[in-house]
Amino acid sequence: MRIGDKGKALLNSPFFNKGTAFSHDERRIFKLEGLLPAGVSTLDTQSKRAYEQFQSIPTPLLKNSFLLSMHDQNEVLFYRLLYDHLKEMMPIIYTPTEGEAIQHYSRQFRRPEGCFLNIDEPEKVEDELRAWGDRDDIDYIIVTDSEEGVGGIGISIAKLVLMTLCAGLHPNRTIPVVLDVGTNNEDLLKDDLYLGLRRTRVEGERYDLFIDTFVNAVKKLFPRAVLHFEDFGLNNGRRLLANYRTKLPCFNDDLQGTGAVTQAAITAAVWVTKSKLTDQRIVIFGAGTAGTGIADHLHYSMTEDGKSEEDARSLFWLIDKPGLLLKSRRDKLTEGQKPYARPDEEWKEMKGEISLLDVVKKVKPTILIGCSTKPGAFTKEIVEEMARNVERPIIFPLSNPTSLHEAQPQDLKTWSKGKALIAAGSPFPPAEYNGKTYDISQANNALGIGLGAVLSRTSRLPQSLIDAAAKALAQLSPALNDPDQALLPDIKDIRHVSTYIAVAVISKAVEEGCATAKVPNENKLLEWVHAQQFKPEYRELKKINPEIAGKAEKGELGMKASH
Secondary structure (H helix, E strand, C coil), X not given: CEECCCHHHHHCCCCCCCHHHCCHHHHHHCCCCCCCCCCCCCHXXXXXXXXXXXXXXXXXXXXXXXXXXXXXXXXXXXXXXXHHCHHHHHHHHCCCHHHHHHHCCCCCCCCCCCEEEECCCHHHHHHHHHCCCCCCCCCEEEEECCCCHHHHHHHHHHHHHHHHHHHCCCHHHEEEEEEECCCCCHHHHHCCCCCCCXXXXXXXXXXXXXXXXXXXXXXXXXXXXXXEECCCCHHHHHHHHHHHCCCCCEEEHHHHHHHHHHHHHHHHHHXXXXXXXXXXXXXXXXXXXXXXXXXXXXXXXXXHCCCCHHHHHCCEEEEECCEECEHHHHHHCCCCCHHHCECHHHHCCCCCCCCHHHHHHHHCCCEEEECCCCCCCCCHHHHHHHHHHCCCCEEXXXXXXXXXXXXXXXXXXXXXXXXXXXXXXXXCCCEEECCEEECCEECCCCCHHHHHHHHHCECCCCHHHHHHHHHHHHCCCHHHCCCCCCCCCCHHHXXXXXXXXXXXXXXXXXXXXXXXXXXXXXXXXXXXXXHHCCCCCCCCCEECCHHHCCCCCCCCCCCCCCC
């Protein structure tokens, strides 16, 4: 690996820095003598030392801060430590702890990381993005317009960490972006330490023009990159995906990623019940971005299996803040909700708001999915009612973080007398019933989709590629071999799982004619994908003249670069 840095500049470059693992020869060549202790460590030893430090830290938020500090210092060691302790550290670097860190972003700010674009300066968007690399330097961009304002950059960074750790995207070929359009969070606006725009969120035409400026700049500057929308609200997320999905390869994780992994878990659960997806009655509590995205994904799969669009939609009941979605309220529903509104005559005996319990009693659902962020919404009465009418109720409380879950998996097992098939949106310990232990799957991320899109250089990301990812994930379910096992693979196997999903996405992209990269035949594809993935290993460094060094040799690419 060619580099143009030396001395303290090299130690301050997270992508190139090896810390105490620099060999004696490297210390001499790169002018590091006197800047490091005499002992030379291996990466294994460094990871062991860092883990001991991690274990000594008392709270999840402080552990998160420790890991982010390591991320700022030594990227390879950061990913190696996470890789060695993936299951333990995933809740620290992502949900639920990362959500708390994002809320405190401005107060805990240490150094800038990521790309900050604000709606008051749209004329600067292209130049500010150009600083991140040339047209072939960037593979993947995650962008958010989070309600948390400028702190939303933490969402983009955390998801890119997962994309590198679990799927193998190269971290120096990615950009985390926050679009600061203001915030409606009064606590942030009143906080004298808040670092974002001090104004309420901009909406309407000005917002749309800003988004269009950003997307057009991405398409112009990085034409091979995949654009990943993260944490956009329901109205904007769905609308923007529809606007841009035919213009460049883009993906909305809340609409499509959550839908794909939920479909995979449901496919496995349906197999356990020895039924079909088209036999289900599906109630979704929380009809926002994730809830309607899941409905869309399952609906698409049903139509692919031969159901008409109308017949497939008749199997869904969506509930939001005003209660069950009804056709008489269409003027108050979002575009994503309208297709799932039920005929009023079905509920003419009901007066006022139709609650979740009302729906469960009448519909007798086989599947209950929670995306409401309403903690405790799946009550004992609701679960017992469902279990009375269904032999193996499928119940997925998917809201995250854990404090917002609709129910605790342990309670679901107890209330259903061990019958419920469960997946959750955050990590939970195993549940127990009658002396038996049941692992709880986390239905949150299908990270191989992005890797497959990048390696195939797909020109677009149609729903068929997302569906292929969901089917590939379902095929890896432990429940297919033992119905008492988890519905989704264990998090410790996520690198293998992501690779398998990427292969499915690439194969589908080739089949549909949207892959522009030259990829090997099916029998060599898995090995090829594995070879392309980033691995947390130190590489040999070769010194070059700083005057001829490009951005890559100076460590100026990717989200750990200094701009």
